[in-house]
Amino acid sequence: MMASSDAEALCPPVLTAGAMQAADRYTIEEYGLPSFTLMETAGRGCAARIQDAYGPLEDEAVVVLCGKGNNGGDGLVVARHLVTDGARVHVVLASPPDELSDDAAHNLSLLRQLQADGTVGERLTIGELEDMETLTAGVAPLRPRLYVDALLGTGLTSDVREPIRSLVTWVNGRTAPTVALDVPTGLHSDTGAVLGVAVQADRTATMAAPKVGLRVGEGPTRAGTVEVVDIGMPPFVLDRAAEKPGCVRETTDAAVRAWWPARDPDAYKYSVGTALIVGGAPPFAGAPVMAAKAAGRSGAGYVRCAGPETIHATLAGALTTIPTLPLPTGDDDGIAPDAALDALAEAADTADAILVGPGLGRAPGTAQFVRRLVRTVDTPLVLDADGLNALAGHIDELADQRQAPWVLTPHAGEFRRLAGEEGALTDRVRAAQTYAERWDAVCLLKGTPSVVAGPTGRTVLGSIATPALATAGTGDVLAGQCVGLMAQGLSPLNAAAAALHVGGAAAERYGATHDPRSMVATDLLDMIPRVAAERFGEGRRQR
Numbered sequence: 001m002m003a004s005s006d007a008e009a010l011c012p013p014v015l016t017a018g019a020m021q022a023a024d025r026y027t028i029e030e031y032g033l034p035s036f037t038l039m040e041t042a043g044r045g046c047a048a049r050i051q052d053a054y055g056p057l058e059d060e061a062v063v064v065l066c067g068k069g070n071n072g073g074d075g076l077v078v079a080r081h082l083v084t085d086g087a088r089v090h091v092v093l094a095s096p097p098d099e100l101s102d103d104a105a106h107n108l109s110l111l112r113q114l115q116a117d118g119t120v121g122e123r124l125t126i127g128e129l130e131d132m133e134t135l136t137a138g139v140a141p142l143r144p145r146l147y148v149d150a151l152l153g154t155g156l157t158s159d160v161r162e163p164i165r166s167l168v169t170w171v172n173g174r175t176a177p178t179v180a181l182d183v184p185t186g187l188h189s190d191t192g193a194v195l196g197v198a199v200q201a202d203r204t205a206t207m208a209a210p211k212v213g214l215r216v217g218e219g220p221t222r223a224g225t226v227e228v229v230d231i232g233m234p235p236f237v238l239d240r241a242a243e244k245p246g247c248v249r250e251t252t253d254a255a256v257r258a259w260w261p262a263r264d265p266d267a268y269k270y271s272v273g274t275a276l277i278v279g280g281a282p283p284f285a286g287a288p289v290m291a292a293k294a295a296g297r298s299g300a301g302y303v304r305c306a307g308p309e310t311i312h313a314t315l316a317g318a319l320t321t322i323p324t325l326p327l328p329t330g331d332d333d334g335i336a337p338d339a340a341l342d343a344l345a346e347a348a349d350t351a352d353a354i355l356v357g358p359g360l361g362r363a364p365g366t367a368q369f370v371r372r373l374v375r376t377v378d379t380p381l382v383l384d385a386d387g388l389n390a391l392a393g394h395i396d397e398l399a400d401q402r403q404a405p406w407v408l409t410p411h412a413g414e415f416r417r418l419a420g421e422e423g424a425l426t427d428r429v430r431a432a433q434t435y436a437e438r439w440d441a442v443c444l445l446k447g448t449p450s451v452v453a454g455p456t457g458r459t460v461l462g463s464i465a466t467p468a469l470a471t472a473g474t475g476d477v478l479a480g481q482c483v484g485l486m487a488q489g490l491s492p493l494n495a496a497a498a499a500l501h502v503g504g505a506a507a508e509r510y511g512a513t514h515d516p517r518s519m520v521a522t523d524l525l526d527m528i529p530r531v532a533a534e535r536f537g538e539g540r541r542q543r
Contacts, residue, residue, distance in 0.1 A: 010258060011249035011460060011497075013242030014210045017154035017189040023208065023241040027233050038231050039070060039103050042181075043077020045229035046205040050078065050146070050179055051085065053203055053225075058086035060145035065167055066104075067151040067185075068095035073104030074181045074207075075150020080111055083124045090142055091126045092135065094151055094163060132166050147171050149180040149199045154189040154211055159196035168197045177202035183211055184222045190246055191427045192217020208233045209241075212248060215449055215461055216428055246430050248451070250463040251501035253535050259494045260299070260485070260536055272301035273487030276351035277480065278344070278373075279358035279385075280307030281366070282333070285314040287359025287385070287476045290521055292322050294480030295355070297528040298499070300487040304347050308335055334363020337372050344373075353380045353486035353495075357387020358476045366390070371398060378403040380486050384479035385414075392417040399439045406441035407492045409479050415445055433459055442492040444482070444500065446475060452496045460497040464504030468511045473521025478503050481528070505531040 015023070027033050051057060064079045066072035076091065083089040097108060114120050129135060149171060151164050160168060168186050171178055178201050183189045186198030192213040204223040206214060208231050213219045242249060263272055275295040279288035285307070292305040307315050309326035310333070316324045325347055328339035348354060356373060360366055370390035374381060381404055383391065388410050391398055395418050399406070408418070415431070416423045425431050428445060432453035436443040445451045450462040481499035486492060506527035510519050
């Protein structure tokens with residue numbers, strides 16, 4: 001298996017505004033690449049992406065809305081390259097020219113030189129914003145093919161103010177497509193929140209690396225199709241920037257292939273991982289069944305499933321290839337803590353990883369059983385669903401007492417129960433990072449997208465999102481995949497990230513040949529082997 005640091009390089013960085021600014025400074029001050037060169041490269045790359053998506057634009061009208069900062073400077077470079085290639089370009093300056101940043105002012109000067117020497121004829125016009133009525137009247141005869149949003153870039157943290165606010169509303173009312181540069185104006189580049197108003201882009205050309213806000217919150221719907229433009233920034237600078245709080249890396253097929261271990265020719269069932277699933281209650285017997293099957297589909301060689309004796313017959317009937325173990329129950333119809341711990345001892349001692357929680361129920365005895373189990377076992381644990389609910393109100397104490405690594409897999413509601421009133425999710429990445437460090441655990445915060453944060457700050461974002469996953473039971477499958485991969489020796493964080501990616505790929509595969517609305521969680525169990533062969537199998541490991 002590839003070393004973790006090598007495999008991490010296969011997961012591209014996604015940066016906060018602060019991290020991107022730090023990377024810019026290093027590239028300019030230490031690496032020696034001038035800021036004007038970065039702007040030129042960025043604008044030229046964005047113009048090329050625009051031509052690829054909407055071209056040829058010869059004799060087509062393009063309206064470029066430019067702010068006073070470097071984002072506006074990027075827009076001016078785009079305007080110069082598009083008009084040079086034959087487009088009819090109308091530049092709208094949202095601020096007086098004397099307020100432009102130095103590099104933006106230089107690029108405005110270059111545009112004016114093109115006007116002055118007659119190189120582009122009447123295909124270039126540059127105007128300052130007067131009022132919205134005048135803008136509308138001036139643009140209407142052009143019949144624009146495209147709008148370019150270069151008003152505000154990264155770093156915006158408060159609501160959009162006038163006149164940019166009116167420009168955003170205006171461009172959102174146009175019928176022609178809009179391309180945003182770096183991030184759509186009005187979108188918080190770290191959280192994906194809309195700051196009052198935000199441009200609704202059809203495409204976003206983002207510089208050097210995706211910004212976190214394009215992946216979370218309203219970012220995916222506001223940004224449209226996101227393309228990364230190489231601006232000449234050294235990869236090691238971006239990698240170092242990705243270590244800053246709030247930054248993440250994205251899962252990839254290549255990383256999963258590196259993490260997911262191959263089987264030796266002489267492998268046998270115990271040599272490729274033993275996983276134990278503990279879950280189920282009378283209304284929810286299907287949850288541990290799906291989790292156990294997912295662990296097997298993920299490559300664990302020997303999977304066992306333990307559940308209350310009240311559902312043992314159901315588990316045994318559904319899991320014909322997986323041994324089952326009945327756990328004694330108490331007067332509250334939940335698991336009897338002391339007797340169940342004794343019954344589970346041998347299976348827990350021989351397991352390489354344990355999953356606790358799918359469908360387990362919330363009976364007081366069951367919750368007490370979970371809390372005692374996590375204090376005493378020295379086997380890596382995945383805690384999901386009611387396994388997490390049993391920790392609510394006790395998690396800080398139990399995190400100090402536990403004997404083994406944890407992977408916690410909460411959805412938003414479970415996360416809030418664990419974190420208490422402080423557990424705000426306005427910034428999901430930083431929330432996952434904060435509590436992963438606090439609990440010294442891997443936190444897989446489920447959502448769109450899901451975030452996997454480790455206690456050292458290393459964070460991976462799921463790169464596959466599909467509405468097919470919006471169905472009950474997919475969390476049980478995910479938890480089963482995670483424990484199955486941990487049992488094979490993956491680190492807790494890599495196991496959680498790989499499970500997330502493979503599960504997303506399986507749902508994507510289902511949606512390729514079926515209506516995504518029709519998917520149920522058990523369909524993932526059939527799709528995992530297919531995507532394993534097609535995208536993660538041995539034949540593709542060296543590609």
